Amino acid sequence: MSDFTLTPSSETSAKKLMVSLDEAQAQQLQLIGNFSHEMRTPLSLVYGYMQSIHRRNENLTDLQKNALEIAMFEMKHTIQLLQESLDLARLDCHAICLRRESVPLHGLISEAIAFSPQVKSREITVESEESNILVLADAARLQQVLLRLIDNAVKYSDTAITIRLEKSGDYVAISICDRGCGIDLQDQLNIFNPFYRVDRSRNRDTGGAGLGLAIAKVLVEGMGGTLNVYSQLGEGSIFKIILKSLVSSA
Ligand code: ADP
Numbered sequence: 001m002s003d004f005t006l007t008p009s010s011e012t013s014a015k016k017l018m019v020s021l022d023e024a025q026a027q028q029l030q031l032i033g034n035f036s037h038e039m040r041t042p043l044s045l046v047y048g049y050m051q052s053i054h055r056r057n058e059n060l061t062d063l064q065k066n067a068l069e070i071a072m073f074e075m076k077h078t079i080q081l082l083q084e085s086l087d088l089a090r091l092d093c094h095a096i097c098l099r100r101e102s103v104p105l106h107g108l109i110s111e112a113i114a115f116s117p118q119v120k121s122r123e124i125t126v127e128s129e130e131s132n133i134l135v136l137a138d139a140a141r142l143q144q145v146l147l148r149l150i151d152n153a154v155k156y157s158d159t160a161i162t163i164r165l166e167k168s169g170d171y172v173a174i175s176i177c178d179r180g181c182g183i184d185l186q187d188q189l190n191i192f193n194p195f196y197r198v199d200r201s202r203n204r205d206t207g208g209a210g211l212g213l214a215i216a217k218v219l220v221e222g223m224g225g226t227l228n229v230y231s232q233l234g235e236g237s238i239f240k241i242i243l244k245s246l247v248s249s250a
Contacts, residue, residue, distance in 0.1 A: 033089025036082040084211040099138040112146035128165035134246040153178040172245040179236035
């Protein structure tokens with residue numbers, strides 16, 4: 001018999017520990033949410049003033065214009081980070097209501113590819129045996145998740161990307177597949193945690209604050225689905241969303 005057996009009392013203590021860890025995490029997220037909310041409004045105002053000075057562009061030397069553009073770039077990133085932190089905190093305490101509506105998947109994916117600011121000349125293929133798949137989801141939020149996953153696939157690979165749709169029983173799997181750098185097993189366990197980045201030294205050209213996947217996972221789970229990663233270092237990654245399918249009336 002193993003030396004390490006859980007007695008009823010140690011099991012209760014372990015459960016209490018888990019609950020207090022969950023509570024501590026919820027409090028931490030609430031604090032981040034409050035802070036982000038307080039900071040976002042004044043910074044958005046300052047950013048608005050900067051934009052208007054930049055637009056008028058009167059009496060600015062090249063040096064001043066350049067400094068203003070750098071400041072605006074940094075400000076935009078900071079506001080985006082605050083917005084993402086706020087979203088995560090609100091999702092965690094269920095302050096954001098997700099819709100459960102019938103969403104035509106092919107149209108949504110085509111829009112996500114067209115809207116993705118990173119795609120440009122990258123080849124993205126959609127593979128699907130069926131042409132009219134409906135899922136139960138919040139269309140705008142699912143779009144947000146797809147944009148994030150496509151954006152990551154583009155950032156962390158440099159060859160063609162495939163989006164595969166597979167229907168199985170009552171569920172639909174949406175896989176965003178790339179043949180990029182891949183993610184090692186230890187990092188796969190952490191990438192859905194807020195603020196986790198595999199290469200912490202990487203600059204902002206290739207990554208953000210490590211909030212995108214955390215938000216994507218909470219959103220998909222809020223729609224009753226799952227989001228998982230399957231990856232091999234040096235081979236590429238597959239981010240797989242599974243959602244409930246709906247019967248098409250067509
Ligand atoms: P970030 O804004 O840093 O990209 P994310 O939450 O979207 O934050 O991703 C967390 C980390 O997961 C990233 O820093 C990156 O290292 C890794 N990652 C995400 N998508 C991929 C991918 N398709 N291929 C390789 N690594 C990825």
